[in-house]
Amino acid sequence: MDRDIEAGSNDSNNNNNNQKIERSTTEAVDHVPPLPPRPSRKLSDDGASGALHVTAASKPTTQVSTIDISTLSFPDGSRGTFSTSATSATRSVASPQSSASGYTSPRTDPTAETVSVASYPATLRPPGDLADLVTGEFNRRSRAWSMLRTQSSSVQPFEASRTGACDSLTGFEKEFDDIPEVGDKGITDEQRLSLWKSKMKHYMILSSAGKPIWSRHGDTSLINSYMGVVQTIISFYEGAKDPLLGFTAGNARFVISTQGPLYFVAISRLGESDAQLRSQLDALYMQILSTLTLPTLKNIFVHRPSTDLRKPLEGTESLLSSLADSFTKGSPSALLGALECLRLRKSHRATINNAFLKCRSDKLLYGLIVAGGKLVSVIRPRKHSLHPSDLQLIFNMLFESGGIRAGGGENWVPLCLPAFNNRGYLYMYVSFFDSVDTAEETNSPTSEDGPQPPQPPPPKPAPSPDEEIAIILISADKESFFELKSMRDKLALQLAKNGSLALIQSSARQGRPRIETILDLNTSPLPKEAGHSQGGQLSHFLYKSRANVQFCQSSLSPAFESSSPTASSSEKGSIGQRAAAGKLLVSRRRRLMTLYHHLHSSIHAKHSHLKVLHLVSEDAASLAWITPVFEFYCVAGPNMSRGVMTQCANKVVQWAKREEERLFIIGGGVF
Amino acid sequence: MADTNAPKPSSSVKLVLLGEAAVGKSSLVLRFVNNDFQENKEPTIGAAFLTQKCNLPTRTIKFEIWDTAGQERFASLAPMYYRNAQAALVVYDLTKPTSLIKAKHWVAELQRQASPGIVIALVGNKLDLTSDSTGSAEVSGDGDDNAEDSGDARKISTEEAKTYAEEEGLLFFETSAKTGHNVTEVFTAIANAIPETSLKSARGPGASHAGVSRTEEQRVNLNGPRDPNAKEACAC
Ligand SMILES: Nc1nc2c(ncn2[C@@H]2O[C@H](COP(=O)(O)OP(=O)(O)OP(=O)(O)O)[C@@H](O)[C@H]2O)c(=O)[nH]1
Ligand SMILES: [Mg+2]
Numbered sequence: 088m089d090r091d092i093e094a095g096s097n098d099s100n101n102n103n104n105n106q107k108i109e110r111s112t113t114e115a116v117d118h119v120p121p122l123p124p125r126p127s128r129k130l131s132d133d134g135a136s137g138a139l140h141v142t143a144a145s146k147p148t149t150q151v152s153t154i155d156i157s158t159l160s161f162p163d164g165s166r167g168t169f170s171t172s173a174t175s176a177t178r179s180v181a182s183p184q185s186s187a188s189g190y191t192s193p194r195t196d197p198t199a200e201t202v203s204v205a206s207y208p209a210t211l212r213p214p215g216d217l218a219d220l221v222t223g224e225f226n227r228r229s230r231a232w233s234m235l236r237t238q239s240s241s242v243q244p245f246e247a248s249r250t251g252a253c254d255s256l257t258g259f260e261k262e263f264d265d266i267p268e269v270g271d272k273g274i275t276d277e278q279r280l281s282l283w284k285s286k287m288k289h290y291m292i293l294s295s296a297g298k299p300i301w302s303r304h305g306d307t308s309l310i311n312s313y314m315g316v317v318q319t320i321i322s323f324y325e326g327a328k329d330p331l332l333g334f335t336a337g338n339a340r341f342v343i344s345t346q347g348p349l350y351f352v353a354i355s356r357l358g359e360s361d362a363q364l365r366s367q368l369d370a371l372y373m374q375i376l377s378t379l380t381l382p383t384l385k386n387i388f389v390h391r392p393s394t395d396l397r398k399p400l401e402g403t404e405s406l407l408s409s410l411a412d413s414f415t416k417g418s419p420s421a422l423l424g425a426l427e428c429l430r431l432r433k434s435h436r437a438t439i440n441n442a443f444l445k446c447r448s449d450k451l452l453y454g455l456i457v458a459g460g461k462l463v464s465v466i467r468p469r470k471h472s473l474h475p476s477d478l479q480l481i482f483n484m485l486f487e488s489g490g491i492r493a494g495g496g497e498n499w500v501p502l503c504l505p506a507f508n509n510r511g512y513l514y515m516y517v518s519f520f521d522s523v524d525t526a527e528e529t530n531s532p533t534s535e536d537g538p539q540p541p542q543p544p545p546p547k548p549a550p551s552p553d554e555e556i557a558i559i560l561i562s563a564d565k566e567s568f569f570e571l572k573s574m575r576d577k578l579a580l581q582l583a584k585n586g587s588l589a590l591i592q593s594s595a596r597q598g599r600p601r602i603e604t605i606l607d608l609n610t611s612p613l614p615k616e617a618g619h620s621q622g623g624q625l626s627h628f629l630y631k632s633r634a635n636v637q638f639c640q641s642s643l644s645p646a647f648e649s650s651s652p653t654a655s656s657s658e659k660g661s662i663g664q665r666a667a668a669g670k671l672l673v674s675r676r677r678r679l680m681t682l683y684h685h686l687h688s689s690i691h692a693k694h695s696h697l698k699v700l701h702l703v704s705e706d707a708a709s710l711a712w713i714t715p716v717f718e719f720y721c722v723a724g725p726n727m728s729r730g731v732m733t734q735c736a737n738k739v740v741q742w743a744k745r746e747e748e749r750l751f752i753i754g755g756g757v758f
Numbered sequence: 759m760a761d762t763n764a765p766k767p768s769s770s771v772k773l774v775l776l777g778e779a780a781v782g783k784s785s786l787v788l789r790f791v792n793n794d795f796q797e798n799k800e801p802t803i804g805a806a807f808l809t810q811k812c813n814l815p816t817r818t819i820k821f822e823i824w825d826t827a828g829q830e831r832f833a834s835l836a837p838m839y840y841r842n843a844q845a846a847l848v849v850y851d852l853t854k855p856t857s858l859i860k861a862k863h864w865v866a867e868l869q870r871q872a873s874p875g876i877v878i879a880l881v882g883n884k885l886d887l888t889s890d891s892t893g894s895a896e897v898s899g900d901g902d903d904n905a906e907d908s909g910d911a912r913k914i915s916t917e918e919a920k921t922y923a924e925e926e927g928l929l930f931f932e933t934s935a936k937t938g939h940n941v942t943e944v945f946t947a948i949a950n951a952i953p954e955t956s957l958k959s960a961r962g963p964g965a966s967h968a969g970v971s972r973t974e975e976q977r978v979n980l981n982g983p984r985d986p987n988a989k990e991a992c993a994c
């Protein structure tokens with residue numbers, strides 16, 4: 088691991104944008120990307136800003152402590168989030184990387200190792216085990232500090248950066264805006280180019296012959312020359328049998344993934360690790376396989392290496408883009424490689440599974456019920472399970488990109504699920520409850536229908552994407568549409584009759600669990616410090632059940648997501664206001680996700696042996712905790728003490744254990 | 759079902775839409791079924807199945823519509839959708855010459871391989887992009903009446919397409935899914951053109967309401983699993 092070197096070079100990298108190409112041969116998968124340089128501050132006093140800058144880069148602004156193994160606490164208490172000056176603005180979200188890459192180097196204290204082992208069966212033990220590990224020394228602070236922090240206890244995470252005008256996420260809300268096309272009046276090529284360059288994340292796919300295949304931003308006229316450069320660089324190293332895996336240019340990290348005849352490139356200024364970027368590129372590759380299958384892809388290039396793959400992939404650009412955008416926005420599901428389920432009582436889920444199994448057609452391979460992108464029920468053959476990466480593709484197609492949902496009706500989609508079998512197609516029947524059922528009902532009284540033209544149907548109350556329920560039936564038989572359709576009709580009838588549909592709808596409407604509710608459920612009171620002040624609460628968490636490859640998270644609203652559409656529509660805020668608020672939330676959510684990405688990469692770094700990672704920055708306090716059973720990540724305001732945080736973490740983890748059979752699908756319906 | 763009391767006989771007609779990508783097949787269906795239009799419709803993946811009723815003076819036709827994807831890579835699946843179809847809508851974009859060539863290929867393939875009596879309509883879509891567009895008056899709603907796309911983008915003359923349609927014995931329409939112009943007319947004309955005889959066996963409200971009996975039916979009759987007409991329906 089040469090990431091210490093990497094981190095060391097950051098400081099010099101910050102100010103001078105000298106390009107550094109680093110060839111990574113074996114271990115590079117594990118590189119932590121270097122610290123993106125801080126944007127130059129527009130401070131009146133340049134000297135002061137320079138000084139701040141240097142401090143920020145050379146000293147940890149982040150407090151890292153690896154509880155289980157060795158202590159890496161830095162003088163804290165000297166710094167609090169009550170400072171809202173330029174200092175807080177300089178704390179870019181991505182900068183925790185500096186501390187992680189610089190200071191969480193491998194440790195070898197054997198006694199600490201045993202301590203961490205003791206924390207494994209955490210959920211089985213009474214509360215306090217995590218707290219035992221992390222209380223003590225760490226929380227000792229000066230009185231002045233304690234007094235100050237009580238005053239600012241209600242500071243929410245990322246509050247400081249919200250006010251800071253310039254940091255690395257400035258302009259993130261424009262990240263997903265289209266770049267005007269060539270023909271557009273009133274925009275010069277330079278302007279288009281600078282718009283293109285202002286994007287924080289780029290993805291490019293090209294053939295090894297250098298033919299552009301897809302890129303997230305910019306049309307071919309804009310990016311062709313860049314593709315050419317990229318191809319030249321990659322091919323140079325390919326030719327030397329020493330493939331290029333990644334490099335840094337300025338504040339952008341380039342990660343390259345080669346899959347047969349295809350080159351995938353991710354360019355990020357958002358601070359993801361190489362491994363994370365690589366897994367995003369893998370997902371894009373899976374999407375291509377899902378469209379073409381591996382043998383077809385190979386065939387195309389065996390016969391004509393210079394083939395333009397855009398033609399065979401035509402129409403899937405939006406799938407690639409929505410996949411890419413979900414990574415850029417930050418997807419917990421992609422980060423954790425896990426699925427989210429709809430929370431349901433065990434007995435309710437069992438009822439649904441049974442109804443599902445009872446209606447099963449012989450032609451069925453997999454059956455899924457999904458509500459708002461969360462899995463409700465799965466039935467599958469005993470010998471096959473569904474791979475999360477395949478489900479990610481399906482969910483992306485159905486819930487992120489509009490194609491199928493907007494079309495109405497029922498769909499019959501040939502697709503390859505590469506993790507299941509990358510050599511052939513399966514056929515997927517999809518129908519959304521809302522579209523199909525209401526359509527059928529409004530149409531059924533035939534005699535009243537006037538003559539043509541058909542009357543416009545009554546406006547349907549558009550269900551929010553979070554509440555849409557889809558039935559997905561997958562078969563290997565391309566002729567089985569009508570069999571699956573009739574299976575779906577039977578199932579829909581059953582679910583409506585036995586009340587399951589209403590239960591699914593109400594659970595979907597309820598949304599994700601709220602942290603207040605979870606913490607209140609616990610009988611043992613929280614310490615005073617956290618008890619009743621707003622700031623004393625976690626803002627968000629992710630909990631992944633490793634065995635089930637599923638995760639759950641707390642509600643993102645109100646801090647990271649606008650509240651339910653019904654609520655927002657009743658508010659009389661102007662559209663402009665709401666749009667502005669929405670954009671703010673997009674960046675806030677990205678900050679949250681950046682922090683999670685950072686926690687994730689730090690705690691999963693090879694040889695790190697981390698079990699618990701507590702991290703405090705000017706923006707937020709956060710905690711990652713992994714055991715063989717689960718992975719837990721949470722974020723709170725920057726003033727939450729470690730003691731309180733660990734107690735909260737313990738409570739959430741116990742809650743998750745208790746609720747396991749509601750939060751997760753365990754086994755599912757098997758036939 | 760309400761149909762048992764309905765005064766008019768009701769029949770299902772299987773209809774398939776074919777045509778090059780992005781000519782507006784899905785948009786035509788969306789206009790016909792939901793009277794709606796989406797400016798930036800995403801490409802269809804695979805195919806979509808929709809139903810819509812159409813009332814004629816003497817009977818009700820229930821269209822069972824397969825809206826197929828125009829992208830090349832789905833072409834091999836097309837026979838599955840037109841195999842038992844009684845009607846086909848072959849769509850081109852009258853601002854795009856290649857799309858008429860593609861449409862002619864589809865017509866030829868249908869004439870060769872589909873059921874002999876299939877009713878084919880050739881439809882030139884996106885009439886609103888031409889200077890002679892007249893569609894706005896007919897439709898309320900979201901049609902964009904002020905011709906913002908001034909200038910004529912038409913690349914295929916009405917004459918050219920019409921002559922071809924007459925030679926091949928096709929119905930012919932120029933439509934705009936955007937304004938709704940002529941959309942219902944196409945479907946009505948098809949409904950009228952379906953010969954009585956081919957409707958005889960196709961009575962009843964259609965497949966989706968008779969799930970249980972259908973499944974049994976299909977187990978026996980694997981040759982025609984997608985043919986709702988094979989069934990003397992409506993026990994419901
Ligand atoms: N101006 C105009 N645009 C139209 C019309 N019909 C469709 N479009 C637009 O043309 C584009 C393609 O329309 P679709 O309905 O998706 O085309 P399609 O034939 O279903 O395409 P595939 O599903 O890929 O085969 C969309 O952006 C539509 O908004 C029309 O009548 N006028
Ligand atoms: Mg379509």
